[in-house]
Structures are given as C-alpha cells and as structure tokens.
Amino acid sequence: MLRVCTKKWVITAVLIAVLLPVAVMADFIPTNRDTRMPPAAAVFEDITQEGYAFLGQFGDLRYYYRGDRDIIMVRCALGRFVWRTGLDVPFNRDIEDAVLWARTDEELRLAAVPLQQRLNAIWTAMANSLLTIQYFELAYTTTMVSSAAHDNSGNSTLMQLAPHHFRLDVQFAAPAPDIFIPLHIYLSDTGITYEIYAHEITGTGVDRMNAILITPFLGASGGMRRHFDFEANTFGDPEPDYMVPGYAFVPDGSGALMRFQENTVQLSYYTGHVYGENPADAMFFSNDEVGAVERPHPLMPVFGVTQGHEQQAFVAWANKGAEYLEITMYPERNMTHYNFVYPRFVKNARIFQVYNRSGEGFFRLFPERREYDISITYQFLHGEDAGHVGMARAYRTHLIGEGIITPANVQNGTMPLWLDFIMSDVRRSVLGTSNVIATTVDQAEYIVRDMLASGIGSLNGGLLGFQNGGITAGHPARISFNRNIGTRRNFRNFFDEMNALGTDISFAQDYLHINRLQMNIPRNQAFHRNRWGLRAWDSFEPFLPVNEISFARPARSADWLAQQTRRAVNTGAVSHTVSGITNNLVSHWGRRDATCPTETIDIIRNAFANSPVPVNAHSPNQYLWEYTHRFLQAPVFNTQFMISTDTVPFLQLVLHNTMEVYAPYANFSFYTQADILRMIDYNVFPSFVVTYRPAHYLGNTNSLNYYSTEYAIYRDIILNVYNQMSPILSHTMGLEWIDRRVLQNGVILNRYETGVEVVINYTQQPFEHKGIHVPPQSARLFP
C-alpha cells in the first residue's frame, strides 16, 4: 500500500515537473509565426506639389513629376492618400554648401534644412530616383548610380509619348559605365506601370550592369535627421523622424509582414529570389551551401507596403521579368535609418569559373548578360483595402484577370484529405541496391478503404516510390512495376477501385532531382553558367545509396513528365502528382542546348499544359498555377527572418477557391493543436504521408527523413485532425474569403461571403464572439 502511494506521489511530481512548461504558457505572446494586431493609425504630414509638374489625372489619381529629383507624386483627388516614389530630400552636400555660403539669416533659414543621417550622395540619389542601377567595378565589387545622381553620372529626361504614356530616358556616364535605359511609365486610374525593354538598353557598359532597381524608397518609413541649431550655428545631434506605423509585405512562404520599427541593433536585410534561386545561375555550381532547413522562396512576384491602419497601401507585382526578380527589404539601422522595400531585377552576376576537377578557378561575370523585358505594376490602395488582405484581394483580381487562376474551381462539399503513400525505396546491398517495400498496392487500398469507412469524406493522394527502385532509383520517365509492390494488373485494379470509390490516387514523381542510380548523370544533368554539371548534396550519411544528386535539364524533365503521364494513363491513373520542377526554376547552360530561365518556364508550363491528366503540384511557382489541379505542401510559415514580425496567409487568400490547397505533412513538426488551428485559419486541407510497415524499415534508405509514417500509429491522428477541421472547412469551401482580422493577439476572425465567419482561438483563454463562447485552442464556425 505504502509502495503504491509512493509511486503515485512520484508520478504526480514527475508529471508536474514535465507539464510545468505547459502551465506557464497561459498568456499568448505572438511570435513571428503568428499575425499580430494591425498597426496603429498613422499621422501623415502635409505634402505640397511645390516643385512638381502636373502630368495628368486618371480616375481619382493625379500625377505630378519633379524633374530634378526624378520623383512622381500620386495624389488621390478625394484626399485619401499621397505617395511619392522617392524621399524627395536634398543632398547633404548641397545643404552644407548652402549653409556655408548663406550671407543673411534669411538665406541661412532657407538653406539650413535638416541633414539626413546615413544618406550619402549615392544613397540620397537612390532614395529620390525612379531608377537606380547597380554595376560591377573592375574588381567585381558592386556600386550604384541613380537617375537623379548628384554628379553627372546619372541624367534623365522625361518625355510624354501619349496621354498616359511617358518615357524617362536615363543616361549613365562616367564614373559609372556608359548605359542608356529608357523607362516607360504608364499611368492609370489604379496606379503606375513601369516597363523596360531589353532591346532599348544600350551603351558600352551594359555588360557591367548588375541589377535594376525601380523606385526603391517608395513607401519608405523612418529616417533620422540633424536639425540646424541656429544658436550654435551648426547642425545638432541626429534625431529620429516620425516612423509611420505600417509594414512591408513580402511573399516569403505563405506571406510575411515586416513592421516598420526602430532597432537597437543592426539586423540583416531580407532578400527573396522570386521562384527560388536558380542553381544554374548561382555563384557556385556545386550546391554545398544549401540551408539546413529548406527556406521558402517567393512563389509569386508581389510585394507591398501598408502605412497606418486601413489608411493607405500599395501592392506591386511584376508582369515581366519575374524570374529575375529579387524582392529586398531593408530594416531601419541597416545602411540607412529607413525601412524600405524594393524590386531588384538582376541582369548580371558573379560566378566562379572552375577549370579543373580539383575545383580551382576564378571569379567572372556571366558569359552573356540576361536579355529580358521588365514590367512592374504598382496599385495604390486605401481604406479597408489598405492592408495585406486588401493587397491579396487586389493581386487575386489581377491574376484572375490574367487567367492565371480561375475562381470558383472548388465547390461546396466535403473537405478533402491528402494521403501520400511511400511504397518503396532502395538500400545498399551486396550487389548494388535492393528494394525496401514499405507499402504494397494492396496495403494502400486497405488504408484508403479503412479511411473512407472511418468517416473521411473525401480522400486524394499520391504514390511515392511506386516502381522498381523506389523513390530514389525509380526512373522518372518509366513505370517499371515490381511484383513485390504490385504488378501492372494490381495497379490497374487499384486505380479502378479508387475511381469507383471517388478517390483520386495518383503516381507521384520528382522530375528534377536525379542521381546516378536512376540514369547517366552527365547526359541528363543541367549545366551551370560555368559549363560544369550542377551538383548538390542529398545526404552526408555514407550508408545511404545516394549522397550526391544533380538537377535535370528542363527539356528532359518535360519529356519524362510526358512519357510517364502517358504510361500512368494507360495504367488507369486519373491524375498525376509532380514535385521538383514545380517550385525549382533550374535553367541549363549546355553548349548546344542552353535554356534560359524564361525558356525553362515555357518548357515546364507546356509540359503541364499538355499533360493528359490533371496535375497535382508540390508548392508550385505562380507560372504553373494555371495548370495546377491541386496545390500540395503549401507553405504556412515564412523563413522567420528577424525582421519578420508576422506570418500571414497571403498565398492562401490569393488561391482560395481556385484550387484545393493542402498543408505540409502533419507528420513532421506540424502536428500540434496550434497547427491544426493554423490549417483552419489558413484554409488549407490536411495532408499526411503514411506507410503500412513501420518507418524504421526506411532507416537505411534515402527516405530516412520520413521517420514517422506507420499507418497503424497515424490512423487515429488522421481521423482526429480531419474531424476537427472538416466541420469548419467543409462549410467554407466554395465561399469567397472576404476578410481576415486579428481580434486580439491569438484570436483570428475569418469572414466569408454570405456572412459566414470562423473564429480561431490560438490562446489558452476562452474568447467570446457575438456572445458565443470559443474555447481555448479551438476554432468555431459562425454560419
């Protein structure tokens, strides 16, 4: 008896010790993985048109231009907002000269405007100008010059070609390279579009151009100035300017907000390579510096700035040249005292030219510069639209208008579940490799039937490693059946059964990452700009069959996709699941068959367009959305840069109802109650990856990162997740997602058409909405 009592006390003590961390989590403190309360209301200074020339009025928008500083002012005729494309500040050097030469107090009063702290002549020119270029100096270091430079290195002339069409001719000259860039400006009733045509860029220094930056300080907030002390007759200590409350939005992962704030330490800036960093254009051909955890990249070429709470904002998107676009956000105290975000179109870059197998080489620029047109549109928003939700709505409208996404593609019904099956992979054996079977086709069918019988209303999924060689060694063009997994007849019967059950299970294949077990690498791999085949580490574990991988040439990938989908259709599959090429843009610089990023996009798009069956894509880049049937592995977090303050479902807001969007697998670090709520909040459907046999069978294969997949373990978890989410998301499927608001830290309200609302309570406290109780850590539908 005494022993039992002691045991109980010990258990109680241990559980208290272990659960203590949970108990102290009572207050919800948002991290940068959450969305915080909206920014405070901003107070805007009066801005006059003094020094500006009137360009025209389109709708409610009046446009003005200041020639000496290359600034366009956009003023809403209804007084809702005013934007200037630059800071509109004089050069410090000019101010200091004027103060020095002022003869009277009046002259001094006029001359002694505050000095900008941390803005030298180059940065001041950049802060004002419409156009800035970065270029390479002789040692391949970069510097920049702007269209409104202090010296004569940048000169510009604005010409009107039509009532709404202007052209800014920018001539860069010594000490900058000789480059002439005509910037076409199209004014409209919603905003401005800038265009630069590759064939119009001329000059002897064109090849030295690194990147083109357009209106980098539009929407900048912050600043620090030194005001003139008339008593001491000198400039005083720097004082911070009013920081307009607001944030920059960048499409990092699902979407990130970077709020404007003063920092006490220097934080690094954010750069997002739209469609991902192209390994064929990277500095090194061997990808040994891949991030520890895959970092999300912008899937769409869009960004924006919000100032104040529902006051004013702009959203910008690239129409052309998106594949070369980098979105950059500088926080306060990094280079300047301003927060600012801008588009950077890369024209040329440094690469490491290797000349022997030992890897020795030298740095050089691309053998030829990138020839592509640039087009970027800025749309100005106000009122309720002046926030990241409004930006998403505006961008969604734009994409619908372009035919890239189609609304109402998802109908009211039952929330679907995505289930990937790992069927097999290979391990090393005495003679080469041998298959490790994790799920046979019969076992997959058993799992599907069991799921449907257990109350899953709608189920779709993919078969990974469905053929001989499994995930790692299976050839992406073929379907080579292995009798231990399932014969052709087994698969045909399986697909027939699935079709009869109304379930769409498809073959899943990565068409980008290739290895020596699959094929002859040199014949199929993409080449770097330095003409060496691309390489990357897949794993460091020497016991795995594959440690080094490469990337396939775009044409090969497209060819394999065509071949395999044709074979899949013959086997009875009604859709196909694709990864690799969907969110990695890899060009190829072979001597005879070079494929630039723009051509790569065309090749992959055509492959998708010509697929005989609908394509389910893993986290596809925007250029594939037109042909994507289901969006898998949608990011629901961002990279978590220190300057990121919020995560928002911008991607999901844009895509809602245009296709089924599925979350990352809920097996791996995405399994908590908060994660289930996040899926409801972000309107994404759950997905899992399962095996029939325990996951440890895969421990010697390259699939060892799937360390928790056994269906017997996951069955109840899947049902629990589904049963929590389905009553809410089944209701909101097919409804337009109108708004998303933060009611308090940790409590989100999603509004849909017809007045349907969903409250998601991430906190440990109950929340009351419309007099109805929303328990802690739960979501509630308000029909």
Added chain:
Amino acid sequence: MGISDKRVRMKIFLACILAALFAFGSPITLFATGPNTTMTFAFNRRGWLVRTQDAYLPYRNITTLGMNQPTGMVFGNHDLLYIADTGNRRVIVFDARTEEIHNIIEFEGFQSPRGVFVTAEDWLYVADARANAVFILCALTGEHIRSHYTPTAMAFADTPFSPNRIAVDLRGNMFIVGEGVYDGVIQLSNGGEFLGFFAANRTTRTFIQMLQDIFFTERQRNARHDRLPGTFSNVTVDNRGVVYSVSILPMGNFTGDGLKRHDMAGRDTFDDMIIWGLQHIDLCVDARGFIYTVTPDGWIYVFTNRGEMIFYFGAGHLLDTDIAGLFRSVTALAVSSAGDIWVLDDQSNFLQSFRPTEYTRSVFEAITLFNAGLYEESAVVWEEVLRHNQMSVLAHTGMGRAQLHQENFAQAMESFYLGGHRDYYSTAFWEVRNQWLMDNLTYVLFIVAGLFLTLSAVRHLDRRRVIAGAWGGIKTKVMDAPFLKPAFFAFSVARHPIDSYYYIKLKEKGSTGGAVFHFILLFTAYMAYQTSRGFLVQFAEVVDMDFIVVIGGFFGLFILFIISNYLVTSIYDGEGGIVDIFKLVSYGMFPMTITLFGVTALSHVITQNELFLLHFAMFFGIAYTVSVLWLGFQEIHNYGFKQTLLSLIVTACFMVIAVVVLFNLSILLNEVREFIESIVREVYAHVTGMY
C-alpha cells in the same frame, strides 16, 4: 545505455565529424518547410547521426536590449536572466516571463564582466577578466558585497588570474575558468582562498606525435600547439551542487573531455561520454538533471544526467543573415524553468529562445519516469515518443528497458535490436533462449535419443551389413565422382597436409578445378562472415560496407599473395609453380572456410557471456589453417623451416611494396589525367571564347 563497443564508438566519432560538416553544408530536404529553421539529429541504431523530429522551435527574438558583445548569462531565481553585457560593462537583469528589462546592474569595478552566476540566496557572482577579479553583488539590488582578486597563496604562484566564467557550489566555493590557465579550473573557497586546481584536461598522443617525440628537438616539440590539453570554456553547478564543465578541445584530441561531470576530487564521472572533439562553449543543467551545451556556431546538445546524448539541433550556419534559430557567434546558453533554451549571440547582440516541442517533452518525461523506477509508466510515454519518431534509438532502447523490467523478453529483444543496443539485447536474448531451452530441451533430447536408438537398432539388425554396404557404396560413388573427388580432397588436406600436398605436388590428387571450387567456397564463407553474423557480433551492416574494399580486398590480397609468393620462391629455389601455389592456398584455407561458416552460424545462438567460444573457434581455425598452409609451403616448395619463414617474410614485404607502388601509380595516373584534362579544357575554353 552505455555504448561500449569500440567500433560503434569509432562510428560515432565519424558521425560527429560529419556533424561538423553541417557547418558548411547540409542536405536538401524532402518536404515543405515546417515551423522550424533548425534541424534535430540523434544517433540511429548503428551510431550514425540522422535527422529526427524537431526538438525545439524558435520562440522569442529579443533585439531591444541594446547589448554590446554580451558574453555570459545565467538564470537566477524567478526566471530572471542575468546577462553579462561585456561591452557596456554592466549586467542586464532580464525577466524572461514578461520579456522586459528588470534591472541593470552597473558597478564601478566592472571592466569586462564575462561570467555570471547566481546562487539560491540571490548572490550574483561576476567574473571580470580585465579587472582580474570576482565581484559579488546582491542579485536583486546590485549592491556590492565583496570582491576577490588574485589569490596570494604560494600554490597559485604566478598563474594569471583573469576570470572568464564562474560557478559557485552550495557551500560558496567558487569554480573559475581563467584565461590562459591550462592547469585546470581555479577553485576558491567562499572566503576567496585558493584551494587548488579543481580539474585538468588531458592530452593524447597520436602515432605521428609519438614519432615526432622521438625525432624532434625539444624546441620543435615545444612549438607544437596540438600537445596542449583542451581549455575549459565554461563551468556550472547544478541544484545538487555537482560541478560540470565543458572544454574546447584542439583537433585530434579524443580524450572525451568535451563535457565532464566532476566528483568532489574533480574527476570525470562520465565514463561513457561519447561526444569527442567538439567545441562546447557553454553549458547548463536544469532542475531535472538534463544537460545542455552549445557550440559557437549554434549547435545545441541535450544530454541525459548520465551523459548520453539525447539529440542536438541547430542550423550550424554562420551567416550574415539574421534568421530565428541561426547564429553568428554564440557565447552563452541558459535554460528557464519553463524549459525554454535561451541563447546569446555576441556578434548579433541579441537574445533568442527555443521552446521544447511535444516530442521533447515526451522524451524528457519518459526518461524522468524511467529514472524514477516507473518502468511501466515510462513504456507508455516511450510509445508516444515512437509515434513522433519510429527510428528513435532512445525510445526503442527505453521501451526495451521497460519491457525487460516487465519480463517481456521477446519484445525487449526486438526493441534493443531496433535501438542497436547489444548489451541489453544479449540479456534479453539469454532469457529468450533460456525459455526456449526450458520449453524444448526435452523434445531435443528425445529426438537425439531416438536417432541414437534407431541407429543402434539398424546396426544391430543389419548383421549381414546389407544397409551398411549399400550406404558405403553410395558414399564411395559420391566421393569418387570425378567432379566431386577433387573437392572432397580438401578434407584429406586438412587431416593429412603433408601427404596431401605431396600428392598435389605430384599432381596425383587435387585439381585446379577443385582449388577454384574451394576458393569460391572460401569467398562465400568470407562474405557470409562479413555480412550475416548474429546481431551481437555483426557491427557493420551491409549498408555500411564498402563492397569494393570488402570484395576487392579479398581478391586483391589473394591474387597478390600468390603472385608475390611465386616470384619470391622462384628466386629462393622453390619448386612450386603458380598453379601449385594457388592449389596450396585454396585447399589449405579449407579449415578457415569451415571456421567462418561455423562462427557465422554460432554467432546467432550465443549471448555475450559465450562470446569467448567464438573467439576460441576463430583462434583455433586460424591456427589450424596457418599450420596446414605452413606444411603446404614446405612440401610444395621443398623448403625447410628456415626457408619457409624467410620466403613468407619476403613475400609479405613484396606485397607491401607492391601495394605502395600501385597506390603511387594510381595517384600519378590521376594527376596526369587531370593535367591533360585541364589542358584540353583550357584549349576548349579559349577556342570557344568561354572565358
């Protein structure tokens, strides 16, 4: 759960080296980004480090403290975090619960405060290297209590006193890590008297260093920095007063001094420490006894109170990009009462925290329950851990131990197999085998007795030897079959080597075909031995083997030996030709073939207690084979003892020389190939205008 096997230890060391590689690159992941920016690794069943479920998630990023090169930090009472803000000469008291600055302690004596420690009585100890002092202040008010400067004891002599880090035990004794002190941790009494050097790190000598010691001059030897022991980087005291330390070890130092738990005399009590050669910069021990260490590039290690690594996590990227979970230069780590790990970066000047995931909480709970003796309860929690990670060695081993205590030996065996734990597997297997014997021994004895009786009865009834004659006829037929006779001749070689080799020499018995057959049989036995031994003695699995080396080595050595011996014996008047030598070796290795098959089979039914049987069988097999081969060489070459010995020694030397020459030749050919390729590429690049 000590991993005692040397081979596994070696593999773990290699895994650690690979882990270090992650600082420069890491694999492409298979699935979309989750909430984490770091990866977590743990040992798999064979001692390799593999990825596991995320242990911690980035939680808070505190960038508003205005710090300047902060160096050390420690949690005091009420979750107050004391940060030595070295560059600003102050100590920041940060409230981890409210995330606000609670107090800033500025003391005029501070010159370069680096190490901080807070006692249960709220005394704040500050180690200041530049002030050569330890300052004691009230942790709540910042009021100065007293200071300790360079000890005056004779034993301290001229040792520099530049306190970098400090910890204080329950009696107020101070343990100080000083700059430039290799003698160990400086121990001062609560009154400031020097008590001695508490612990010292060791040095090891590699083979090359031993050669250097022989041939180098004293001056040259003194100039070698790799002879220095690891330097203590930090020290701490847990809530029971036990002292722990971490050290930065020079490359090649495998002393296991990276993390130590000290007894009263300063000795290391982690006799099973398996993390070698890593650069731990700080450590912390929480209230439950879990130990946390961190390296400057941000890898955070978590150990049990027995020093077994549970997992480690981080990104290992020293980037200029500020991302939650990534660091530029970590200097300190502390763990709050909520279990959050707080990490300080002296280059970024901000503070980050990590929150344990459900997985980690389950692991901690299971270990705590098991240590409390609650085996059944711990098994339930280990199941939960296995749900998160079915490859978790820790969970499988924990499950196994719980099952062992519950006497579920068969399941325990399976768990220990999956956990790769041989000691416990052996224990469970002994029980299972014992049970099997208890259940089946009677039947086995009956069958043996039955066979014996049947055989006796047949012999008794077969008075006319009809059956025996028929059996003998069949045997003779088989033995005399032309294609089997040379194969069976190996038995004669093993039993009567001198006669048999004489017949081989005369080409009367044995054949080249028979020799080839035995060579293949030997190869089969060798491969079975390499790949198919029982779990207790099969340290390398098939996936771990480099079959080019395993198979190529076998054939290479065999062929090289025959050729070398032929060449050598040709010079030394040996009578055997190359085919004779091949037959000699192939037939002569037959005892070894039998031994390898036998040992392989036996290894599946023995436990660690009977391992000596395997060793004995192996020794006997080798000795017998060597004897047969020796007699064979004497007979085939017509040598005496001395000549045989000499020819074999020269053969061995010739083989070594041949290997070295071949190795050099391959390097040379590779260089030539690269040289030609470089020229071709250069020409091609110039012709095509590539550069």
